[in-house]
Amino acid sequence: MKKLIIELLKGNKSAAARLISIIENDEAARRNILKRLKPYIGKAHIVGITGAPGSGKSTLIDSLIRLLRKNKKTVGVVAIDPTSPITGGSILGDRTRMANHSMDDGVFIRSMATGGRLGGLSKTAFDAALVLDALGKDIIFIETAGVGQSETAVKDIVHTVVLVLTPGLGDDVQMMKAGIMEIADIFVVNKSDLKNAEETARSIDDMISLLPQKKKMLSVILTVASEGKGIERLLEKIEGYRSRCTSKPFDTRKSKL
Ligand SMILES: Nc1nc2c(ncn2[C@@H]2O[C@H](COP(=O)(O)OP(=O)(O)OP(=O)(O)O)[C@@H](O)[C@H]2O)c(=O)[nH]1
Ligand SMILES: [Mg+2]
Numbered sequence: 001m002k003k004l005i006i007e008l009l010k011g012n013k014s015a016a017a018r019l020i021s022i023i024e025n026d027e028a029a030r031r032n033i034l035k036r037l038k039p040y041i042g043k044a045h046i047v048g049i050t051g052a053p054g055s056g057k058s059t060l061i062d063s064l065i066r067l068l069r070k071n072k073k074t075v076g077v078v079a080i081d082p083t084s085p086i087t088g089g090s091i092l093g094d095r096t097r098m099a100n101h102s103m104d105d106g107v108f109i110r111s112m113a114t115g116g117r118l119g120g121l122s123k124t125a126f127d128a129a130l131v132l133d134a135l136g137k138d139i140i141f142i143e144t145a146g147v148g149q150s151e152t153a154v155k156d157i158v159h160t161v162v163l164v165l166t167p168g169l170g171d172d173v174q175m176m177k178a179g180i181m182e183i184a185d186i187f188v189v190n191k192s193d194l195k196n197a198e199e200t201a202r203s204i205d206d207m208i209s210l211l212p213q214k215k216k217m218l219s220v221i222l223t224v225a226s227e228g229k230g231i232e233r234l235l236e237k238i239e240g241y242r243s244r245c246t247s248k249p250f251d252t253r254k255s256k257l
Helices: 002-009 013-025 027-040 057-070 091-103 118-135 150-157 172-176 197-209 231-240 248-256
Strands: 045-051 075-079 107-111 139-145 160-165 186-189 219-222
Touching (some): 002 027, 002 118, 013 027, 013 107, 045 057, 045 150, 045 231, 057 075, 057 139, 057 160, 057 231, 075 118, 091 107, 118 139, 118 150, 139 150, 160 231, 186 197, 186 231, 197 219, 219 231
Parallel strands (some): 045 139, 075 107, 075 139
16 A cells, blocks of 8 residues: 555556555545545645536546646546546547547546445545545546536535536526536536527626625636637636635545545
């Protein structure tokens, strides 16, 4: 175990993969590993990417990874729904791209089963993010489905929440405000190549104007993830939240789970 942790701290990806597996399967070992890692975590910016199935979360992450790598930043991804591995663009294109990312030492991607257990899901996803933080990744994305209870659970394990929406929501935006809309820091209207994107963005703006004062700074960004459009602006906004990175989620998590 000690050896694995030493390797992890040197940036060894396979040590990270092994440690995450151990954490998933052995509670006693999990506690031990997290205790040992504690001094080495708190540097990474942990970002939740949530939204309805098929809204383009994986494609967005894929585009963000490319931009981040261009900027010489290292990236970790924890994708929670195993039925939707990180994709982007056409299926063939995906494979190539994913293969490229997985060959890249600066990128670590891990998919994870939900198993239908929400608490366990948050716990394991967060633990995996901590391992990737200790691995030295600058930014870590946690991709989660924005339906059901997991929508608000993600807030407790990340610094910044990005909510991915798609055009044509119209009145639905109003209906959503009680739940997931309230935990978002950044709203993305992805697939803005489709019609009604501007209208959807306006509905979100209207909704934001009804929120308490401190939330009125929230931003709405239009993207076409599959073409890399709007990604620079999105990354800029995400990085604007970087100052939130402290070990706070770690402590929050300890008290909650
Ligand atoms: N037209 C259009 N299609 C897009 C865009 N972004 C993603 N897509 C397509 O939308 C589909 C779903 O994209 P994903 O990235 O898998 O969506 P997801 O939110 O990760 O899906 P789940 O993980 O299954 O919830 C894919 O066929 C993408 O190619 C976009 O900006 N415009
Ligand atoms: Mg996905």
